[in-house]
Amino acid sequence: MDKDLLDKLDKRYRHLEAGERYRVARPFLDYDGCHYPAGDVVEFIGASFLPYDDGLSLFVIYRGREEQIRLQLRPEEQQDMVEGLQCYLVREGARGQ
Secondary structure (H helix, E strand, O other), rough: OOOOHHHHHHHOOOEEEEEOOEEEEEEEOOOOOOOEOOOOOOEEEEEEEEEOEEEEEEEEOOOOOEEEEEEEOOOOHHHHHOOOOHHHOOOOOOOOO
């Protein structure tokens, strides 16, 4: 990932922290229709938000590659998923999970 982009990312978003690994506890589709099945693991790199589109990008390492998970915070898109993000992405090794 480009160092300039990396420097601009938020290292925390809600419960996500850069460098931590999260298990997909509930499957979901991102804005582009990419499927993230339950049981898969991502390592959070950072996030960025574009207010003019209500666009949220989560940058992760997924299946060994850097990926951008694009989400849109609108009711007809992924708003419900983002509002309940802690139910979809659970820190690896979290108790009771």
